[in-house]
Amino acid sequence: MVEALQALGAQTAFGLPGQHALGLFDALGRSALRYVGLRVENNAGFAADAYARTARTVAPLMVSTGPGALMTLAALQESAAASAPVLAIGSQVPAAGLGGGRHGYLHELRDQSASFRDVVKSVHSARTQSQIPSAIAEAWESALSVPHGPVWLEIPQDVLLAPVDPDVPPVRTLTVRPRVPEPRPELIEAAAELLSAAERPAILAGGGVVRAGAEAELRALAERLQAPVATTFGGKGAFPWTHPLSLQSWLEDRHTTDFLADADVLLVLGSGLGELSSNYHTFRPRGRVVQIEADAGKLAANHPALGIHADARLALRALRETAGTREDDTAPGRVRALLDRVGERIASQGLTLEQDVLAAVREALPPRAPSFWDMTILAYWAWSAFDARHPNTMHSAQGAGGLGYAFPAALGAAAADPTRPVLAVSGDGGAMYSLAELATARQYGAPVTWLIVDDGGYGILREYMTDTFGRATGTELARPDFAALAESFGVPAVTSSPERLRADLAAALAAPGPSVVVLPALLRMFAPTHLGDSAASPTSESEQSAPTVDANCS
Incomplete structure (x- = not known):
């Protein structure tokens, strides 16, 4: 099994050993593969997810049967939502016990694979030693076929432990041919004609652009068409934040939603126009929609569209070669006017703490250093207001929305590229999911700085419940002294303040090895507006208390 992984180019594996998988881990220990072991299987899954995104390759994840396997499901759901190619490998009870659920083996399940079928892209198995190389290759090919995704x-156990026939040579070569959907020429011609003739074209670029590495093609097409470009939260960095055609990422804003809806031709790239990308399904396009998407199931799923099933890079390259050049000197002015309206609306809410905190993070973080964000209020702000500066450098758990993503994911990114510092951002509630991984960070000397914003509970849930029901239940948390706890793991830590945050973060990121920065602060979300809201400024009591962020925070 390890030989097959190495033959396919694997260099690093993540996981946690267990009784039925010990044979696999013994082979791993005798190989050239680097092993990064985490303390919780779900966290190992998040680390593999980030490694796959950062290194743009398949990340092996190795776990044991039953509880160990099931613990990875939340992480694999995030990988599925974010199209991260994780190869999750689990052991099973001995072959004689498969399918019955009655043999009394430790960790036994009636049908372990059934637990994964609704989460991962594909499910594979090997029941004899000779099946292993082909099963690994098939799973690897599935994970890397566009759209990427996790596989199981x-x-x-007895197959993993069985001796190899001495006449069977080591696995040296395996061939895989991941599928990449190419656009149909007639659809490209139709799309190019629509875009070239449009009076108000616009582009919404999603995560599929980043995954395809199509940033240069996107910029070239946008400039040829003079089409303003907004990026989804998953597409951060796909288009330069300060470009004259950049609408940035203010998708929870009525003005941005209306701007996109008013386009007579809207080109949607690598996005299914789901809940977050459509301002909570309030987006109602009034013109033609051209949607380029690698996942055929997302084509025209939420809005009628000229759907093109294709990899974003291949489709953009074809469009760039086919579309005519539009002359429109009004586009940059319309973009600036929109961003001014967004800024005025946000500024009218009257609070600057969140804007200062986010600006401090951006100033402290080196331009190409990756950042990983948990489901916390500061991350919600970052989705709209943070300049990622470069593609594939800002990642969050907004695909599936599970807590505890940021810190273990940052450890995975550090394993992919240990030459750059990595930032993880969590709230105190999300941080509690990952505290055990402080030991992992210390053990491997990972260059990860963990910013923990401590507001005493599940801050965003507190806000949602208070705004909706008038009170919050189950959101207040007892928590440790995070700085002292980190120090007990041998990880340097500092308790900061909004005024000192930039300096404290910059120092931590510049120091070798892991570090923790704790920021005690009660942050609030800016008040979102949706298409059809009667005013740009907040009117309800809950909106009046919500804070703000500068539209040009960078």
């Missing part, structure tokens, strides 16, 4: 492979 399981092998019984």
Whole structure:
């Protein structure tokens, strides 16, 4: 099994050993593969997810049967939502016990694979030693076929432990051919004609642009068409933040939603126009929509569209070669006017703490250093207001929305590229999911700085419940002294303040190895507006208390 992984180019594996998988881990220990072991299987899954995104390759994740396998499900759901190619490999009970659920083996499940079928892209198994190389290759190919995604492979304990026939040579070569959907020429011609003739074209670029590495093609097409470009939260960095055609990422804003809806031709790239990308399904396009999407199931799923099933880079390259050049010297002015309206609306809410905190993070973080954000209020702000500066450098758990993503994901990114510092951002509630991984960070000397914003509970849930029901239940948390706890793991830590945050973060990021910066602060969300809201400024009591962020925070 390890030989097959190495033959396919694997260099690093994540996981946590267990009884039925010990044979696999013994082979791993005798190989050239680097192993990064985490303390909780779900966190190992998040680390593999980030490694796959950062290194743009398949990340092997190795766990044991039953509880160990099931613990990865939340992480694999995030990988599925974010199209991260994780190859999750789990052991199984001995082959004689498969399918019955009655043999009394430790960790036994009636049908372990059934637990994964609704989460991962594909499920694979090997029931004999000779099946292993082909099963690994098939799973690897599935994970890397566009759209990328996680896959599950399981092998019984006795198969993993069985001796290899001495006449069977080591696995040296395996061939995989991941599928990449190419656009149909007639659809490209139709799309190019629509875009070239449009009076008010616009582009919404999603995560599929970043995954395809199509940033240069996007910029070239936008400039040829003079089409303003907004990026989804998953597409951060796909288009330069300060470009004259950049609408940035203010998708929870009525003005931005209306601007996109008013386009007579809207080109949607690598996005299914789901809840977050459509301002909570309030987006109602009034013109033609051209949607380029690698996942055929997302084409025209939420809005009628000229759907093109294709990899974003291939489609953009074809469009760039086919579309005519539009002359429109009004586009940059319309973009600036929109951003001014967004800024005025946000500024009218009257609070600057959140804007200062986010600006401090951006100033402290080196331009190409990756950042990983948990489901916390500061991350919600960052989705709209943070300049990622470069593609594939800002990641969050907004695909599936599970807590505890940021810190273990940052550890995975550090394993992919240990030459750059990595930032993780969590709230105190999300941080509690990952505290055990402080030991992992210390053990491997990972260059990860963990910013923990401590507001005493599940801040965003507190806000949602208070605004909706008038009170919050179950959101207040007892928590440790995070700085002292980090120090007990041998990880340097500092308790900061909004005024000192930029300097404290910059120092932590510049120091070798892991570090923790704790920021005690009660942050609030800016008041979002949706298409059809009667005013740009807040009117309800809950909106009046919500804070603000500068539209040009960078």
